[in-house]
Amino acid sequence: MELNLPNPPSFPFAALSDVEPQPFMPPADDARADAYLAMIRRYIGGAADIDRPTQSATARTAPITADDCAERLADADRVFAQWLAPLRRPAAEAAGIEPARMADALNHMHHESRRLTMCHDVLLDNVVELARVVIDERVPGDFIETGVWRGGVTILMRAALTAFGDLGRSVWVADSFAGLPAPDPATDLRDAIWHHLMRAVGLLRSDLAAVREAFARAGLLDRRVRFLPGWFADTLPEAPIARLALMRLDGDWYESTRVALDALYPRLSPGGFVIVDDYGLPTGCARAVDEYRAAHRIDAPLTRINAQAVYWRKPW
Numbered sequence: 001m002e003l004n005l006p007n008p009p010s011f012p013f014a015a016l017s018d019v020e021p022q023p024f025m026p027p028a029d030d031a032r033a034d035a036y037l038a039m040i041r042r043y044i045g046g047a048a049d050i051d052r053p054t055q056s057a058t059a060r061t062a063p064i065t066a067d068d069c070a071e072r073l074a075d076a077d078r079v080f081a082q083w084l085a086p087l088r089r090p091a092a093e094a095a096g097i098e099p100a101r102m103a104d105a106l107n108h109m110h111h112e113s114r115r116l117t118m119c120h121d122v123l124l125d126n127v128v129e130l131a132r133v134v135i136d137e138r139v140p141g142d143f144i145e146t147g148v149w150r151g152g153v154t155i156l157m158r159a160a161l162t163a164f165g166d167l168g169r170s171v172w173v174a175d176s177f178a179g180l181p182a183p184d185p186a187t188d189l190r191d192a193i194w195h196h197l198m199r200a201v202g203l204l205r206s207d208l209a210a211v212r213e214a215f216a217r218a219g220l221l222d223r224r225v226r227f228l229p230g231w232f233a234d235t236l237p238e239a240p241i242a243r244l245a246l247m248r249l250d251g252d253w254y255e256s257t258r259v260a261l262d263a264l265y266p267r268l269s270p271g272g273f274v275i276v277d278d279y280g281l282p283t284g285c286a287r288a289v290d291e292y293r294a295a296h297r298i299d300a301p302l303t304r305i306n307a308q309a310v311y312w313r314k315p316w
Contacts, residue, residue, distance in 0.1 A: 019143075026054070034162075037128060037156070040155065040159040041121075043217075043218055044115065044214075045116075045117070046114035046115040047094045063107050064106045065103055066099040069100075069197075073091050073102070074090045075196075077090050077091045080094075081190075083186065083189050084189075086159055095194055105222065106198070116151055116152030116155065117150065117151075117156075118149040119152070123306065123308075127275070128156065130275065131157060131246055134246055135161075135277070136164075139271040140269050141242075141245035142171065142226075142241060142243065142244055142245065143161075143169060143170070143171045143172065143244070143245065144171070144173075144174060144246070144247050145173065145249075146175075146251055146254065146256070147249070147256065148173050148174065148206070148250070149204055150214060151173060151206075151211035153212075154172075155218055155220060156218045157246070158171045159220060170226050171224060172228055173211065173225060173226065174227075174232065174236065175208075175211075176230060177211075179202065179204055183195055183253050183254070188253065190282065190283060191252070191253040191254055194282075194283055208227065208229055211227075212227070232256055233255075233259050236263035241267055242267065244264060244268045245269055245273075246273050247265070248274075248275040249261070249277060249285075254283070254284025255284075255288075257278070257289060260294045262291070270314050270316045271314065271316050273311055275309060277307060278309075280310070288311075298312070300313055300314065300315055
C-alpha cells in the first residue's frame with residue numbers, strides 16, 4: 001500500500017532525485033512547510049497504517065509483563081554472576097531498573113508497533129527546530145543519525161530539507177541493521193545486562209530494505225539519503241562525510257556513543273548541533289558523553305529536551 005503523501009514532483013518545494021545540488025534557497029512558506037512536516041510526522045508515528053487490517057488478539061504477541069521481566073532479571077543474575085558478585089548487587093540494581101519499569105520500557109520498543117520511531121513529540125520537535133536553525137543560518141554540513149531503528153527520525157530529517165527549501169545537504173542513515181552490539185560485561189556491565197534484557201524485543205534489529213521502503217513510501221528515497229550499514233566502529237571513522245551540521249546519536253551504549261563522538265564530532269561545523277537521545281537512560285551513554293566533553297574541554301551547555309535526551313551547540 002502506498003502512503004498518500006504528495007510526491008516530490010507535485011510538491012512545490014521538493015527536491016527531486018535527478019536534480020543537481022543548487023545554491024541555498026530560502027525557506028518555503030511556513031504554513032506549507034508545517035503542514036508537510038505534520039503529515040510526515042503522522043506517517044512515522046504509524047498513522048499511515050491505520051487503515052490496514054488490525055491483527056487479531058490471538059495473533060498478536062502478548063505484552064511483556066513485570067513477572068516476565070522479573071524472570072529475565074533473575075536469568076541475568078545467573079549470566080552475569082561473576083561480574084555481579086564483587087559488587088554484591090543483583091542485576092536489577094546494576095542495570096538501574098526494576099521489573100515494572102522494565103516492562104514499560106520493553107513494551108515501548110515492541111516489534112509489533114507500527115511506528116517508525118520511538119521518539120515522543122518533544123524529541124521530534126527538537127529535530128525539526130534544530131534542522132531549521134542550521135538551514136536558516138546556513139551552517140554547512142549534512143545531517144546524520146547513528147542508530148535509526150526503522151528510520152523515522154532520518155525520514156523526518158530528509159523531509160525537513162524539503163520543507164525548508166534546502167537542496168544541497170544529505171541525510172546519513174547509520175545503523176548496524178543487525179540489532180544492538182553486545183557490550184563487554186568486564187568494562188560495561190550495565191550495558192551488557194541491558195543487552196541481555198533487550199533480547200525480548202529482538203535487540204531492536206531493523207531491516208535495511210524495510211527502512212529504504214519507508215523512505216520510498218514517503219517519496220523521500222533519493223540520492224541525498226545515504227546509508228551506512230554496519231557496526232559504528234567499522235563504518236563511521238571512514239565514512240565519506242566531509243562536514244555535518246546536525247548529528248543525532250541514538251546508540252544506547254557507552255561504546256556506541258563514544259565511537260560516534262570520536263568519529264563525527266570533529267566533522268561538525270561550528271554552529272552545528274549534537275543531539276544525544278539516550279543521555280538520561282540507565283546505560284553508559286551519559287558516561288561516554290561526559291568523558292568526551294571533558295577530554296576535549298567542551299563547555300557548551302547541555303540543554304535537556306526531556307528526561308531522556310539532551311543537545312548542545314558547537315561554539316562558533
